[in-house]
Structure formats: C-alpha cells, structure tokens
Amino acid sequence: MNNVIIEVQDLKKSFGGFLAVENLNLKINRGEVFGFLGPNGAGKTTSINMMVGLLRPSSGQVLIDGREVQEIEKGTIGICPQELVLWDYLTCRESLMLMGDMYEVPGAKLKKRVDKLLDDLFLTEKANTVVSQLSGGMKRRLNLALALIHEPEIVVLDEPSEGLDPQSRRVLWNYIRSLRDDEGKTVILTTHLMDEADRLSDRVAIIDHGKLLRLDTPSNLKKETGEGDVVEMIISDPGKNQEFINSVKKLEGIYGVVEVNSQINIRARDAVGKLPLIMDELKHFGLRVVDLSVRQNTLEDVFIDLTGTGLRE
Amino acid sequence: MKFISIAKKDFKELIRDRKSLAMILLFPLFFMLVFGFAFGGMGQSNQPHNLAVVNYDKGATMPITGETVNFGNNLTKVLEDSKYQDSDVHLFDVNLTTESDANKKLEAKDVDAALIIPENFSQSMVAMITSTMQQPLTTGTGTSASSFNATATLIIRGDTGYIGFGTSQGILTGVLEQYKDTLVTQTRSAITGSSGAETTQYIQSKVEAISGTGSFTTFDFLAPGMMVFAILLLTTTVASALTREVEKGTLARLKLSNMTSFDILFGGLLPWSLIAGVQVVILLIVAVLIGFHWQGGLNSLIFALFVGIIGGIASISLGMIIAAFTRNDNQAGNLGTLISVPTSFLVGAFFPLPQVVIGHLWGQSFQIYDILPWTHVLYALRATLTFGGGWDAIAYHVGWAALLTAVLFVIGVVLFSKNRLRADN
Numbered sequence: 019m020n021n022v023i024i025e026v027q028d029l030k031k032s033f034g035g036f037l038a039v040e041n042l043n044l045k046i047n048r049g050e051v052f053g054f055l056g057p058n059g060a061g062k063t064t065s066i067n068m069m070v071g072l073l074r075p076s077s078g079q080v081l082i083d084g085r086e087v088q089e090i091e092k093g094t095i096g097i098c099p100q101e102l103v104l105w106d107y108l109t110c111r112e113s114l115m116l117m118g119d120m121y122e123v124p125g126a127k128l129k130k131r132v133d134k135l136l137d138d139l140f141l142t143e144k145a146n147t148v149v150s151q152l153s154g155g156m157k158r159r160l161n162l163a164l165a166l167i168h169e170p171e172i173v174v175l176d177e178p179s180e181g182l183d184p185q186s187r188r189v190l191w192n193y194i195r196s197l198r199d200d201e202g203k204t205v206i207l208t209t210h211l212m213d214e215a216d217r218l219s220d221r222v223a224i225i226d227h228g229k230l231l232r233l234d235t236p237s238n239l240k241k242e243t244g245e246g247d248v249v250e251m252i253i254s255d256p257g258k259n260q261e262f263i264n265s266v267k268k269l270e271g272i273y274g275v276v277e278v279n280s281q282i283n284i285r286a287r288d289a290v291g292k293l294p295l296i297m298d299e300l301k302h303f304g305l306r307v308v309d310l311s312v313r314q315n316t317l318e319d320v321f322i323d324l325t326g327t328g329l330r331e
Numbered sequence: 332m333k334f335i336s337i338a339k340k341d342f343k344e345l346i347r348d349r350k351s352l353a354m355i356l357l358f359p360l361f362f363m364l365v366f367g368f369a370f371g372g373m374g375q376s377n378q379p380h381n382l383a384v385v386n387y388d389k390g391a392t393m394p395i396t397g398e399t400v401n402f403g404n405n406l407t408k409v410l411e412d413s414k415y416q417d418s419d420v421h422l423f424d425v426n427l428t429t430e431s432d433a434n435k436k437l438e439a440k441d442v443d444a445a446l447i448i449p450e451n452f453s454q455s456m457v458a459m460i461t462s463t464m465q466q467p468l469t470t471g472t473g474t475s476a477s478s479f480n481a482t483a484t485l486i487i488r489g490d491t492g493y494i495g496f497g498t499s500q501g502i503l504t505g506v507l508e509q510y511k512d513t514l515v516t517q518t519r520s521a522i523t524g525s526s527g528a529e530t531t532q533y534i535q536s537k538v539e540a541i542s543g544t545g546s547f548t549t550f551d552f553l554a555p556g557m558m559v560f561a562i563l564l565l566t567t568t569v570a571s572a573l574t575r576e577v578e579k580g581t582l583a584r585l586k587l588s589n590m591t592s593f594d595i596l597f598g599g600l601l602p603w604s605l606i607a608g609v610q611v612v613i614l615l616i617v618a619v620l621i622g623f624h625w626q627g628g629l630n631s632l633i634f635a636l637f638v639g640i641i642g643g644i645a646s647i648s649l650g651m652i653i654a655a656f657t658r659n660d661n662q663a664g665n666l667g668t669l670i671s672v673p674t675s676f677l678v679g680a681f682f683p684l685p686q687v688v689i690g691h692l693w694g695q696s697f698q699i700y701d702i703l704p705w706t707h708v709l710y711a712l713r714a715t716l717t718f719g720g721g722w723d724a725i726a727y728h729v730g731w732a733a734l735l736t737a738v739l740f741v742i743g744v745v746l747f748s749k750n751r752l753r754a755d756n
Binding site for chain 2: 067070071072073074088092093095096097099101103104105106107108112115116117119120121122148164168
C-alpha cells in the first residue's frame with residue numbers, strides 16, 4: 019500500500035481577484051496527524067475544503083490514494099467543520115443515527131458505533147437531549163462525533179479546539195491521538211494555536227496568505243530557527259526598540275532579535291547567561307526593563323521568523 | 332432507504348420547532364378569515380344578478396284538472412319575483428330572450444348567467460307531480476310510479492371563470508331546488524287537503540324569499556382561489572427550510588455522504604405534504620365556518636382535500652427548485668414570494684385571465700396557464716366546491732395537476748443535485 023494517502027498538486031483557488039490559495043503542493047502520509055498552522059484568513063479552510071472535495075479548485079488537483087477527490091468513494095473522508103454544523107431539533111443520538119444512515123452504515127453496526135462515540139466523547143448522558151439544549155462544549159464534541167460515525171479513513175478537523183475550555187481541549191487532544199494510534203486514521207487538522215500544532219502533529223505545514231511557507235516535523239522546524247531559549251522583554255521607551263535591537267544583534271551568541279507587537283524577542287543559546295550582557299546594553303541606552311521573561315523556543319518563534327510578524331488572531 | 336431517514340428527520344424538526352409550526356398552520360386560518368371578511372359581503376348590500384332566460388317550454392296538461400299549464404313561464408315569474416332573504420332586493424334581473432341573444436349577452440358579460448328551460452319542462456314537472464300524487468296510493472303494490480321517462484334538463488350557462496357567474500349559478504341552483512321541493516310538498520298537501528287545489532297558485536304565492544340565498548356572496552366563488560393562493564405560499568416556507576440547511580452547513584455534511592438529491596427532496600416531500608394536507612383542512616374548515624356555501628356535500632370536501640394536497644406538493648416542488656438557487660433564508664423568502672405571488676395571479680386565483688389558447692387536447696382547449704399545475708388545481712377545486720361536480724368533472728384536471736407536479740419535482744431534483752450537491756465554485 020502506498021504510504022502517501024493525499025497528494026496535493028499545484029492547488030490554486032481565487033475568489034474574484036483575491037488569491038486565497040497559491041500553488042499548494044504537499045503529500046500527506048497514511049496514519050499521520052498533519053497540521054495546518056496559520057493565522058485566521060491564511061487559506062487553511064479553503065485548502066482543506068478543496069482537499070475533501072467540497073470546493074472546486076481554480077486549478078491543480080487533489081489525489082486521494084491516487085484518485086481524483088471527486089471520484090473517490092463517499093465516506094472515505096470525515097470532516098469536522100470549524101462552525102457548529104448541527105440540527106438544532108434532533109437529539110445527539112438521532113443526529114448520529116441520521117448521518118450513519120446517510121453513509122449507509124448497517125443498522126446493528128451503527129448502533130454500536132453510536133454508543134461508542136457517545137461514550138468516547140462523554141455524551142452518553144446527553145444522548146437523548148436535543149442539540150439546542152446542549153452546552154457549547156457538548157455541541158463541539160457532537161460536531162466531531164458526526165464526522166466519525168462512518169469510520170472514515172481520513173479525518174479532517176477544522177480548528178477543532180476553537181471555543182473549548184482547557185479541560186475539553188485535553189479530552190479532544192487525547193481523542194485525536196487515539197484516532198491515530200489506536201485506529202490508524204490519517205488526521206488533518208488546522209489550527210492557529212501553536213501549542214496544538216506542536217503537541218499533536220507529526221508534521222506541520224505553516225501557511226500564510228495562501229502560501230505554504232514551510233513543511234516539516236515540529237521539532238525540525240524549531241531546530242531550523244535555531245535552538246536555545248527566547249527572552250521576551252518590553253523596555254521603557256518603545257521608540258528606541260530598533261536602536262536597541264541593532265546593538266543587541268552584535269552581541270556574541272545571539273541568534274536573532276525581532277520586534278513583535280512592541281515587544282523584543284531575543285533568541286540565544288543559554289539566554290539566562292546572556293542576560294547581564296543584555297542589561298548592560300540597556301543601561302548604555304539609558305533604558306529600563308518594564309517586563310521580562312525567558313521561555314523555550316516554540317513554533318510561534320518559527321512562525322515569527324518566517325513571516326516577520328506574530329500570529330494574527 | 333435513506334429518504335425515509337430524511338423524512339423522519341424533517342418531520343421531527345417540523346414538529347419540534349413549535350413556533351414555526353404554529354405559524355405555518357395559523358397562516359391559512361388568518362388568511363382565510365381576512366379574505367372571507369373582505370369578500371364575504373359583510374356590510375355589502377345585495378344586488379340583483381343579471382339573468383337571461385330562454386324559455387322553450389311548450390306547456391302540458393294537468394292530469395286531474397285537465398288544465399293547461401306552462402311551468403316554464405311559471406318558473407320565469409318565480410325568478411323575477413324572488414327576493415333576497417329579509418330584503419326587498421330582487422335576486423335576479425330577468426331578461427327573457429332567445430338563445431343566441433343570451434349567448435351574446437353572456438360573452439359581453441351583460442348577463443351573469445343564462446337559464447335555458449327545455450321544451451319538455453312542463454311535461455316533466457307534471458310527471459313529477461303525478462308521481463308524487465300516486466306515491467301514497469301505489470305503496471305496497473310494487474309497481475313503479477314513474478314508469479315513463481320525462482326528465483327535463485335545465486341548462487345554466489355561463490363563463491365558469493367569471494365571478495358573476497359563480498355567484499349567480501349558486502343562487503340559481505338554490506332557487507331551482509327550492510322550486511322543485513315546493514312543488515312536491517305543495518302537491519302532497521293538496522292531495523291530503525282540499526281537492527281541486529291549484530298547484531300553480533301555491534307556487535306563485537309562496538316563492539318570495541328564498542332561504543339561504545341571502546348570504547350568497549363573491550366569497551363563494553373566490554374561496555377556491557384563496558385556497559390555491561394559500562397553498563402556493565407554501566413554496567416560500569419550503570424554500571426557506573431547505574435553504575436553511577445550506578446556510579447552516581448541514582447540507583455540506585450531507586453531501587459528503589451517500590445521500591442523493593432524490594433522498595433529500597423526496598424525504599422532505601413526505602412531511603411537507605402532511606403539512607399541506609393539514610393546511611387544506613384548515614382552509615376548508617375556516618371557509619365553511621365563515622360562510623362558504625360549497626356544493627356537492629362531503630364528497631366535494633374530500634375531493635377538495637385530495638386536489639389541495641396535489642397543489643401543496645406542487646408548491647413544495649417549486650420551493651425545492653427555488654432552494655437550488657438561493658443561498659440564505661432571506662433570499663429564499665424574497666425569491667419565493669417573488670415567484671409564488673405572480674404565479675397565483677397567473678393561475679387565476681383572484682380574477683379570470685384573458686384566454687390564451689395554445690392548443691387542444693382531448694377535446695379541451697389548452698391555455699398557456701395550463702402548464703402550471705395550480706391552474707388545474709383551481710379548476711378542479713372550483714368544479715367540485717363551487718359547482719358541485721363529482722370525480723368525472725375533476726378527473727381531467729386532477730390528472731394534469733398530478734402530471735405537472737411530478738414534472739416540477741423532477742426538475743427540482745435535477746437542479747438541486749446540480750447546484751447544491753456538487754463541489755462549490
């Protein structure tokens with residue numbers, strides 16, 4: 019069996035004059051969790067809608083197991099959309115049974131599957147409650163369950179943790195991992211949360227303004243922008259940020275200095291050891307520290323490195 | 332069967348959304364009430380209807396008295412003298428004339444209706460009186476009283492698409508029934524009472540106010556049209572409901588599955604047909620409660636329900652076609668109204684339209700409006716409710732309505748599949 023399950027070739031989509039996705043090329047492997055990372059409006063949803071066959075590309079093609087996405091067997095893909103797409107007047111169980119019927123899942127199997135999904139996603143108690151009376155988190159989980167009822171080979175999750183509290187998010191993350199590890203599914207997820215992409219994905223595609231900027235494993239991506247830690251600081255006179263950055267750049271052992279939203283990010287090996295040097299420099303300019311913290315390098319730093327800006331929310 | 336799952340789902344959504352359901356069902360009620368009051372003649376004075384009478388009656392001889400009678404003349408006199416109930420206004424403005432002149436006047440709408448009295452009318456009446464008189468005597472002998480055939484057919488002629496005719500014929504039918512009944516009861520009392528009583532005298536003195544005719548109004552003719560209009564507005568409701576599925580994204584969910592256009596539309600058709608049926612029942616009940624004088628008894632009501640449901644299914648199909656083009660609730664509402672309201676005019680729900688014949692089929696002229704199923708629904712409703720026709724009178728139109736509705740539904744399935752179940756652009 020071919021290891022590549024989805025192949026995207028020269029995918030392009032324009033709406034009127036606006037180019038939403040530009041020459042996207044990528045291969046997704048069977049059984050991996052593949053993350054699309056990018057700010058809102060980067061073209062993530064447009065890309066995945068084309069990849070599942072809901073949206074027609076302007077040019078290029080998507081091959082699933084070597085076949086055009088429009089010609090694949092229905093039910094190969096399950097998609098959990100970003101918005102809540104539910105029938106307000108059906109109960110959880112009715113919704114799941116309906117989608118199961120639509121995918122022609124045989125009756126006895128469907129019943130078992132519904133029970134398992136309700137149980138896995140902590141919805142058993144609410145099985146017979148109509149959707150309009152569920153809490154936001156429950157609706158999210160049902161939204162996900164509906165994408166999985168027919169046991170699709172490929173599961174596409176568009177911003178799955180949007181609007182979830184930390185506890186529900188943890189439930190979701192564990193569930194996504196179990197989809198890959200226990201059921202061998204290929205999972206594609208889009209997110210604008212660095213943390214989510216970092217923790218869940220086997221590989222991450224960083225995308226902005228419709229362009230693929232980088233595609234690699236999270237650890238490689240972090241390595242690429244250099245190892246080490248990041249010092250984030252805010253100085254007393256933001257007007258002098260640039261001047262200060264230029265002089266810090268000249269210091270030894272400093273990998274990079276960037277300004278993000280009036281905050282200065284300094285990436286360095288052994289950042290704590292470099293702090294006295296940085297402070298000396300600050301004094302030299304007659305400035306004070308307003309806020310300072312030291313943390314590990316994250317995907318966000320990769321993103322900043324690639325785009326020159328922080329993630330737009 | 333995936334369409335059954337969709338039907339169940341739509342049915343649950345319909346009955347669980349109580350507010351929307353109440354609106355869908357209360358709408359025909361209010362609608363009929365408003366139109367009933369508007370056209371039901373409230374506060375409106377009764378006007379005499381223009382009636383042309385063509386009398387071919389040759390007269391007959393009464394069996395006992397040997398007296399020569401002409402019931403045609405008598406009926407004409409009765410019609411001239413009849414008044415609205417509790418009113419001094421005459422029912423008819425009678426214009427005694429020839430058949431060709433009557434036809435001309437009908438065309439020019441100078442008269443609302445023409446009554447043609449056949450030449451054997453008196454003979455038939457005499458036969459009826461004779462048989463009535465013989466009835467008590469022949470009881471138990473086993474011989475039939477009416478051994479001779481003397482049926483006379485009174486013809487009421489007019490343009491069935493004309494409101495004036497609709498009301499006039501309703502009143503006329505009532506008067507004629509009354510005339511016959513009066514003759515029979517008076518003949519009976521004549522036999523049991525004093526001998527030698529003159530039937531004709533009884534008639535002349537009796538028929539002054541015809542009970543029941545006082546409330547005959549334009550509404551009696553318009554009610555079927557109102558029903559068709561209300562049924563047509565179901566188009567908008569269905570278009571909105573289906574478009575909501577697009578707007579909410581649930582259709583995108585469904586279209587990734589094995590569901591077909593037929594599944595979602597036929598599945599939707601079932602519960603909506605039920606709604607259409609309930610709407611028609613409500614329309615009929617309200618119409619009758621506020622004084623709709625329908626003809627033909629319970630049969631007519633059952634036919635009307637059947638025909639109304641076909642009209643409802645046609646509206647549902649049209650709603651599905653609209654949903655293939657609209658992206659949100661608002662658009663569906665607007666486009667639905669934009670199409671269904673002019674359609675109701677085109678099918679003649681409010682007033683008759685000029686004749687535009689485009690061909691002839693099975694001896695019936697086929698007009699341009701006849702390509703719309705609701706035209707046939709309206710014809711059939713009128714034929715059965717206003718004119719009291721049975722299955723024979725409506726079969727042709729029911730057939731057309733059903734066929735055209737099926738065509739609309741197929742168009743809906745094709746368009747919906749093409750515009751809504753493929754990848755978006």
